[in-house]
Amino acid sequence: xxxxxxxxxxxxxxxxxxxxxxxxxxxxxxxxxxxxxxxxxxxxxxxxxxxxxxxxxxxxxxxxxxxxxxxxxxxxxxxxxxxxxxxxxxxxxxxxxxxxxxxxxxxxxxxxxxxxxxxxxxxxxxxxxxxxxxxxxxxxxxxxxxxxxxxxxxxxxxxxxxxxxxxxxxxxxxxxxxxxxxxxxxxxxxxxxxxxxxxxxxx
Amino acid sequence: xxxxxxxxxxxxxxxxxxxxxxxxxxxxxxxxxxxxxxxxxxxxxxxxxxxxxxxxxxxxxxxxxxxxxxxxxxxxxxxxxxxxxxxxxxxxxxxxxxxxxxxxxxxxxxxxxxxxxxxxxxxxxxxxxxxxxxxxxxxxxxxxxxxxxxxxxxxxxxxxxxxxxxxxxxxxxxxxxxxxxxxxxxxxxxxxxxxxxxxxxxxxxxxxxxxxxxxxxxxxxxxxxxxxxxxxxxxxxxxxxxxxxxxxxxxxxxxxxxxxxxxxxxxxxxxxxxxxxxxxxxxxxxxxxxxxxxxxxxxxxxxxxxxxxxxxxxxxxxxxxxxxxxxxxxxxxxxxxxxxxxxxxxxxxxxxxxxxxxxxxxxxxxxxxxxxxxxxxxxxxxxxxxxxxxxxxxxxxxxxxxxxxxxxxxxxxxxxxxxxxxxxxxxxxxxxxxxxxxxxxxxxxxxxxxxxxxxxxxxxxxxxxxxxxxxxxxxxxxxxxxxxxxxxxxxxxxxxxxxxxxxxxxxxxxxxxxxxxxxxxxxxx
Numbered sequence: 209x210x211x212x213x214x215x216x217x218x219x220x221x222x223x224x225x226x227x228x229x230x231x232x233x234x235x236x237x238x239x240x241x242x243x244x245x246x247x248x249x250x251x252x253x254x255x256x257x258x259x260x261x262x263x264x265x266x267x268x269x270x271x272x273x274x275x276x277x278x279x280x281x282x283x284x285x286x287x288x289x290x291x292x293x294x295x296x297x298x299x300x301x302x303x304x305x306x307x308x309x310x311x312x313x314x315x316x317x318x319x320x321x322x323x324x325x326x327x328x329x330x331x332x333x334x335x336x337x338x339x340x341x342x343x344x345x346x347x348x349x350x351x352x353x354x355x356x357x358x359x360x361x362x363x364x365x366x367x368x369x370x371x372x373x374x375x376x377x378x379x380x381x382x383x384x385x386x387x388x389x390x391x392x393x394x395x396x397x398x399x400x401x402x403x404x405x406x407x408x409x410x411x
Numbered sequence: 412x413x414x415x416x417x418x419x420x421x422x423x424x425x426x427x428x429x430x431x432x433x434x435x436x437x438x439x440x441x442x443x444x445x446x447x448x449x450x451x452x453x454x455x456x457x458x459x460x461x462x463x464x465x466x467x468x469x470x471x472x473x474x475x476x477x478x479x480x481x482x483x484x485x486x487x488x489x490x491x492x493x494x495x496x497x498x499x500x501x502x503x504x505x506x507x508x509x510x511x512x513x514x515x516x517x518x519x520x521x522x523x524x525x526x527x528x529x530x531x532x533x534x535x536x537x538x539x540x541x542x543x544x545x546x547x548x549x550x551x552x553x554x555x556x557x558x559x560x561x562x563x564x565x566x567x568x569x570x571x572x573x574x575x576x577x578x579x580x581x582x583x584x585x586x587x588x589x590x591x592x593x594x595x596x597x598x599x600x601x602x603x604x605x606x607x608x609x610x611x612x613x614x615x616x617x618x619x620x621x622x623x624x625x626x627x628x629x630x631x632x633x634x635x636x637x638x639x640x641x642x643x644x645x646x647x648x649x650x651x652x653x654x655x656x657x658x659x660x661x662x663x664x665x666x667x668x669x670x671x672x673x674x675x676x677x678x679x680x681x682x683x684x685x686x687x688x689x690x691x692x693x694x695x696x697x698x699x700x701x702x703x704x705x706x707x708x709x710x711x712x713x714x715x716x717x718x719x720x721x722x723x724x725x726x727x728x729x730x731x732x733x734x735x736x737x738x739x740x741x742x743x744x745x746x747x748x749x750x751x752x753x754x755x756x757x758x759x760x761x762x763x764x765x766x767x768x769x770x771x772x773x774x775x776x777x778x779x780x781x782x783x784x785x786x787x788x789x790x791x792x793x794x795x796x797x798x799x800x801x802x803x804x805x806x807x808x809x810x811x812x813x814x815x816x817x818x819x820x821x822x823x824x825x826x827x828x829x830x831x832x833x834x835x836x837x838x839x840x841x842x843x844x845x846x847x848x849x850x851x852x853x854x855x856x857x858x859x860x861x862x863x864x865x866x867x868x869x870x871x872x873x874x875x876x877x878x879x880x881x882x883x884x885x886x887x888x889x890x891x892x893x894x895x896x897x898x899x900x901x902x903x904x905x906x907x908x909x910x911x912x913x914x915x916x917x918x919x920x921x922x923x924x925x926x927x928x929x930x931x932x933x934x935x936x
Contacts, residue, residue, distance in 0.1 A: 221805075222726045224727060224730035224761075227730070227758065228731075228733035228758070229733055231733070231737040232733050232736060234737075266722075266805070266806065266808075268805055314726070315733065317736075318733065318737070
C-alpha cells in the first residue's frame with residue numbers, strides 16, 4: 209500500500225493567520241488545508257489521511273485543547289503542533305503533556321514551524337508504518353490454525369518444546385512441526401524476531 | 412343758660428369746688444384764668460385787631476400788652492408762615508366761622524416757637540360779628556416730638572430701604588445659580604429704588620473687566636461710590652449717581668444712610684464674589700479630579716484587557732511575519748511569479764493596517780482629553796469598541812453579541828465616555844462568567860429607543876450574578892467583587908451616565924446572571 213501524500217491541516221480562527229500559513233507551507237511544497245474552527249475540521253476529518261495538525265490553542269467554540277481530546281477519543285494518531293499567543297503558554301504546556309508534539313508562540317520563525325511540521329509528518333509516517341506492520345502481523349496471525357496459535361503463544365512465552373508437548377498432550381515432534389509452520393507463516397527469520405512481533409502486538 | 416361770673420369767689424375760685432363752666436364770665440375771673448392757664452388768650456374786633464390779650468399771650472408773642480394791642484397780631488407770625496396764616500384768617504373772618512391754624516411765631520428777639528391758634532367768632536345781640544375770642548397754645552415741644560417722630564420714621568424708612576436692598580441682593584445671589592454676571596446685573600438695577608430720588612438715580616457696578624449699568628446710567632457730577640474688595644484687593648466699585656441736582660445732604664446731595672448703604676452693598680458684593688470664586692475653584696478642582704479619575708478608570712479598564720489586546724495585535728503580526736517569510740522562500744526558490752508576490756504584499760499591508768487600527772483605537776480610548784459633547788450614533792460608538800471587547804470576550808471563551816436597533820436618532824454625548832461605560836459593563840459581564848458553567852457563554856449588548864426621548868443600552872450576562880446586598884454597595888467607589896481592578900468602574904460609569912442626564916441600574920435575570928441598563932437622552936427634539 210503506497211502511503212498517501214501527507215497534508216498539513218491548519219485550524220485557526222484568524223483568517224489572515226490561516227491564509228499566511230497556507231502560503232508558507234505551499235512555498236515549501238507541502239499540501240495544506242485550512243479550517244476556521246475545530247468543528248469544521250472534525251466534520252471533514254478522515255482517519256485514513258496522513259499528515260499533521262497545526263492548531264491554535266484558543267478559539268471560540270471548541271478550543272484547540274478540546275479538539276485534541278476529541279481526536280484522542282477517536283483514536284487518531286494525527287500529531288499536533290500547537291500555536292499559541294503569549295498569554296496561553298500554560299494551556300499549551302497542558303497540551304504537550306496531553307501528547308501534543310510541541311507548541312510555538314505566535315509570531316514564529318518559519319524554520320521553527322517547518323521543522324516541527326516535518327517532525328510531525330515524520331512521526332505520523334512512522335506511526336502509520338507501525339500501524340501497517342501491525343496489521344500485517346495481525347493478518348499473519350490470523351492465517352495460523354488454532355493449534356499453531358497455541359504453539360506460538362507458548363513459544364513466545366519462552367516455553368521449551370518438551371513443556372509445550374506435555375501441555376498440549378502431543379509429541380515433541382508434532383510441536384516441532386507446528387513451530388516450523390508458525391515461523392514460516394509469520395515470516396520470522398529467528399525466534400527473537402517472532403517474539404518481537406507478537407509482544408509489540410500485545411502492547 | 413349762662414353762668415353769672417359775679418357769683419363766684421374771685422380770689423379763690425377753686426375753693427368752692429365748682430366746675431369751670433359755672434365759674435362765670437366776669438372780667439376778673441377771665442383775667443384770673445387767663446393768667447393761670449398756660450394759654451394765650453386774645454380778643455379781636457371784627458377787623459382782626461387785638462382788643463385784649465392776656466399775659467401768656469404777650470409772653471408767647473414776646474411783646475408787651477401795649478405793643479400787642481398796637482400791632483396787628485399777624486405781625487407776630489413768622490414771615491415764612493404769614494401769608495398762609497393771613498389767608499386762612501381772611502377765609503374764616505369773611506364767613507364768620509371758627510379759625511384754626513398752626514404756625515410759627517417769631518418774637519422780636521428772634522425766638523421762634525410753634526403755636527396752635529383756635530378762635531371762635533363772637534356776635535352781638537343783633538347777630539353781627541363783633542370779633543373773635545382766641546386761644547393760643549405753645550406746641551413747640553409737641554412739634555419737636557412730631558418732627559423727631561417723622562425723622563425717626565424717615566430713618567426707619569431708610570433702614571428698611573437699605574435692608575430691602577441687602578435682602579434683595581441675598582435673594583439674587585440665591586437665585587443666580589452661581590453666575591456673577593447675573594448677580595451683578597440684577598443687583599445694579601436693585602440700587603436706585605433705595606436712594607432718596609429713585610427716578611433720577613442711576614448706578615453702575617464694575618468688577619475687574621466687567622461693567623454692569625442701569626439703563627439710565629451716565630456720568631454725572633453728583634455721585635458717590637464704594638470700592639469692592641475681593642480678598643483685600645480692589646476688584647471693582649459700586650457707583651451711584653443723581654442725574655439732576657438735588658439739595659445738599661450729608662455727602663453732596665446724598666444722605667449719610669446712603670453712604671452707609673453703598674458701602675454695605677460693596678462689602679456684600681465683595682463677599683459674594685469671594686464665595687462664588689471659592690465655589691467655582693472648588694467645582695473646578697472637583698471637575699478636574701473627576702476627569703482624572705474617569706481617565707484613570709478608563710486606562711485601568713484597558714489595562715485589565717492588556718492580554719486580550721496583546722493577543723489581538725499578535726494575530727496580524729503573526730500573519731505578516733508568516734506572509735513575508737513565505738514570500739522570501741518563494742523568491743529564494745525562484746518559485747514566485749510577480750502577481751503572486753504582489754498579492755501577498757497586499758495582504759501584508761492589510762494586516763499591518765489592521766494592527767495599526769487596533770493600536771489607534773486603543774490610543775483613542777486611553778488618550779487624556781477634555782470632555783467634548785457632540786451628536787453621536789450610539790450604535791457606531793459600540794461598533795468602535797466591538798473589536799476590543801470581542802477580543803477580550805474571546806480570550807475568556809465568551810461570545811459577544813450585539814443586538815442594535817437600527818436607525819436610532821443621535822444622542823448628545825461624550826462618545827469616549829459612553830464607550831467607557833459600555834466597555835466597563837461588557838468587561839464586568841465577561842468577568843461574571845469566569846467561574847460559571849452556564850451556557851451559552853454570552854454577553855449581549857442591546858440598544859433600543861425608549862418611549863420617545865432616550866436610548867437604552869443594556870448589557871446582559873448569564874454569569875454568577877450579584878451578591879444579595881449588592882444594591883447598597885455596588886456603585887460605591889472601591890467596591891469590587893473581583894480580585895483585579897480598582898472597584899471604580901461602576902461608580903465612574905454611573906457618574907458619567909448621570910452627567911449625561913441618564914441613569915444606570917441593574918436587574919437580576921430570572922434565568923441567572925445580571926443585566927445592566929443605562930439611558931442617555933436623545934440629542935434634541
